[in-house]
Amino acid sequence: MEQSRTVSPQALVSFAGNFYSVPPGLAGAQVTVRTRLGEHILHVIxxxxxxxxxxxxxPDGAGSRRYQQLRGEATCPTSNSTTPPRLCPASWTRPEPSG
Structure with missing residues (x-):
């Protein structure tokens, strides 16, 4: 399945009730969101x-926001600021900012 979307000013693309990040330079651009039946991966093209x-x-309609680094690897914050970020599991979702 492919659907056209416009990237938001926050560099997010909406699909099936969720938001997925793209590189910030694409804000306002037209992109295609592609998924394949039976796969749990979403591609932005x-x-x-x-x-x-x-x-x-x-999950469809979850209202989730999924973020990633520009190279396609999501990083998780670490508790110690002197420790570099580590790769996140695919299920990790950045928490919403408070206040």
Whole structure:
């Protein structure tokens, strides 16, 4: 399944009741969101057919926001600021900012 979407000013693309991040330079751009039946991966593709983001899909209608780094690897914050971030499990979702 492929659907056209416009990237929000916050560099998010909506799909099936959830939001997925893309590189910030794409705000306002038209992209295609592609999923395949039986797969739990969502691809965001530019007009030039470049895949700019991949995400594990959240359940439809969950209102989830899925974030990733520009290279396609989500990082989790660490409790110690001197420790570099570590790769997150695919199910990790960045918490909503408070206040």
């Amino acid at each position: 530019t007009a030039g057919r470049a895949i700019v983001a991949q995400h594990h899909r959240a």
